[in-house]
Amino acid sequence: MAIRSKTFRESYYEDIKLFQTIWIRVWMVIFLVLLATLPLWGNPYLIYLINLSCITVVAAIGLNLLVGYTGQISLAHSAFIAIGAYTTAILSSKAGLPFWICLLASGGMSAAVGCALGIPCLRLKGLYLAMATMSFGVVVENVLITWDKLTGGVRGIHVAKISVLGFPLDSDNKLFYFLLIVTALVILGIKNLVRTRVGRAFIAIRDRDIAAEVMGVNITAYKVMAFTISSFVAGIAGGMYGYTMGYIHPEHFTVLLSIQYLAMIIVGGLGTVLGSIFGAVFIVLVPELIKAFSRFLAFLIPALKGQYNEEWNIAAFGLLIILFLIFEAEGLNGIWRRIKTSFKNWPYTY
């Protein structure tokens, strides 16, 4: 008979399971049930925020794969999201193609461009790589503005309403499930990827590229692969964004967005899927919490009434990020890991 304890596992398969203790699985189920029933009890604004979080989570995972796992910094992420969003916009509104073709094409188009960018960037590292990818982002932004026959230029472009099996997803409530499922699939896929051969090669390149090569990793191929997969995921996020917003514009995809995504994965935790999720949700939700908190302050201290404006919000937000960089290098994921270790078998402690 097998004995179960914290350290003993029955087989190698047990070692590689995603959710390793029964309690982690129980909590996962509770969390998923709450999430799945959200449209029944949540208010519309909350659902809108969760929708936004889903898109952001997907894009952040894509960036973390390249920056956090493989150690290749990129400021072109907004460009890949844009390529995905515009691909979906054009294919859905001009060609009337179904959503799954649009999404896959968005990923494919971004991946192709990402692969093409990855090859000349192979020899670049650190700041030089940041500069090169940033320039690429600016180029894409300009292409979106000037190629107005295809992209609508500065007027932007509409994205057709998405319909699944003839059933139109025309409200945030209906989009919610669609976005949730796509996000779950991306999380699962990338989680699988990073715990198998390819993911190990990515981390090896990040930690010690020469050793990785001498151990048999073709680092040229794997760096390009990291660029390609990261862009693919960004493209999917772009498609999701297009469908959710219904209208996109070049200004949605500036270099600032790339920087914001970098901030997200740093705050969440570099080189972890869970960190990308935390960071993305954090960036989407925290401004709302700050807003609510300032309203609460104004309620307590009437003199503060009317003093609040968006700038305070941005400043508080920036401060939070700086505090993270100083005090919690491992990001939200580091905090989570500590909580988890103390709760691993909660409510039973051995």
Next chain:
Amino acid sequence: MEHLEIKNLTLEFGGIVALQQVNMKVRKEEIHAVIGPNGAGKTSLFNCISGVYKPSQGDILYENQSILNKKPHQIAGLGIARTFQNIELFRHMSVIDNLLLGRHHRFRSGPLSGIFFWGRALREEIAHRRKVEEVIDFLEIEKVRKKVVGTLPYGIQKRVELGRALAMEPKILLLDEPTSGMNVEETEDIARFVLDIKEELEITVIMVEHDIAMVMDIVDWITVLNFGSKIAEGTPSEIQTNPKVIEAYLGEEN
């Protein structure tokens, strides 16, 4: 039969000649030591063999085929593994993952099957984990198998690095100062492992080593480098009495 043959190898960095016309023959399943004072070119020789440095002249034959124009990852794929003088482990990965990376080129599954993680990718992952556990048993590092490498003590890290190279199931193993910084007991452990690697695993070992007592004990053949040139070669007892070697190297220590 020669397992590895170095022919007239010359390596230059700008003006510095790190290796000059070096010739060396390594027979199958022997333990071959490369010794010499600091800066003699021992690590550079290893870097040439594993494809990290490109020599300006000469040739390197592995099983009678030139590997001079091959990339490091291709050379690894052919069966040449190595450790580094200064530990080059993947610090943020666990011991198991480091060893699994050593098996990288033996995997067949690509990114797509990784993403879906069904069928082959899953079976492959489990099969390789089994192999890695064998290496872990062999090197007696069971206790740390799940630990993140960066948190382990130096001596254990050295052993894990040896494990990563062994996980590749190489035909030739290059060890660059495997016992540097170790105490007597740890050094004896490594000596025992190296003998087992030769005898049980039937792997050819080429090692750079400063511990002369250990070298004399376990190796079959010694090549001595000084200022990038080979100054002597032979069995341990021949080297021990070679006046050139005593002058260049052994004399320095006594």
